[in-house]
């Protein structure tokens with residue numbers, strides 16, 4: 001049994017005991033009493049196996065281990081000085097898929113094996129896990145795709161499958177991928193974000209956003225947030241909503257979703273500052289061809305509505321959402 005189910009089961013058994021003791025008849029006095037003995041509703045977010053649990057003693061386990069290493073130390077194998085090939089920008093998958101992709105609201109892999117292949121509007125069609133992984137290679141790592149049958153791709157696949165083991169087909173538990181924050185009533189403000197950045201982020205990611213390379217320059221101690229070595233403008237994190245959701249629950253480093261350091265407002269503004277900076281370009285002419293399925297925060301047209309690219313980049317998103325709903329209800 002997966003560990004995250006245990007609290008839910010304990011809760012359920014307690015609820016049953018309490019119900020039986022009180023009988024099932026509605027009785028207001030007893031209801032009050034019941035509330036005071038009920039445990040707080042348990043957290044049902046998903047968290048994954050961690051790499052200490054990989055079954056290294058089997059052949060399959062060795063492949064999963066290699067997949068884990070490729071996620072955690074992508075640059076060592078596939079970065080500019082990669083030992084296998086030089087096809088990525090020096091970042092690691094784990095820079096964004098924290099701790100090997102098992103952290104709640106840390107862009108984890110908890111729903112990948114259970115929900116793919118699936119239709120993705122960005123690609124205008126059904127995408128399998130291999131294609132999704134290569135999307136991150138080409139955009140988030142500003143690199144080249146891996147061959148489907150390469151040992152590296154097969155290992156990453158095996159690891160993602162193992163991480164999602166036990167998640168029922170079709171299921172996406174709470175806490176998988178990124179949180180969606182409530183949009184602000186105003187446009188997110190890069191200048192306010194700059195002040196937050198200086199106070200909260202700059203000591204690691206640098207005033208120029210270039211991060212801090214490790215001593216032998218095979219990867220980063222602190223990854224770049226913008227500039228030529230960062231993810232390109234076709235990456236998911238370039239959309240302000242994804243960036244704000246990631247930062248709120250995971251940054252500054254050490255933050256977890258239960259104890260965020262930034263307000264929603266600060267997360268939107270610092271995200272605005274990061275996405276206002278220059279980064280590599282990606283040819284996105286074939287993305288989002290079905291305009292009605294294009295998310296509001298994709299920062300380039302064309303759109304179904306007549307709002308500017310600027311407003312799609314920074315908000316306010318409320319008026320855009322209303323206009324899009326009106327188009328869809330026609």
Ligand code: HEC
Nearest residue numbers: 091092093096111112132133136137140177178231236237
């Ligand atoms: C710059 C940050 C970044 C890096 C680096 C990165 N990714 Fe991603 N990845 C994302 C974001 C953002 C998403 C989309 C999350 C969302 O929209 O819910 C994503 C989505 C995914 C998904 C689909 C998740 C889902 O639940 O649908 C997979 C699989 C994935 N990435 C694999 C990888 C692999 C493998 C690497 C390394 C080769 C990698 N990523 C590197 C940011 C990154």
Ligand code: HEC
Nearest residue numbers: 094095096200201204221222223224225247251252253270
């Ligand atoms: C104490 C150092 C530290 C501070 C402070 C910090 N970060 Fe990070 N950040 C990291 C590290 C390290 C990673 C990569 C995590 C990993 O590989 O496990 C990261 C990853 C990221 C990423 C995803 C990877 C990338 O390069 O795009 C973003 C975005 C990010 N941080 C934004 C921020 C923002 C915004 C702040 C301020 C609110 C911040 N960070 C503060 C250390 C820090």
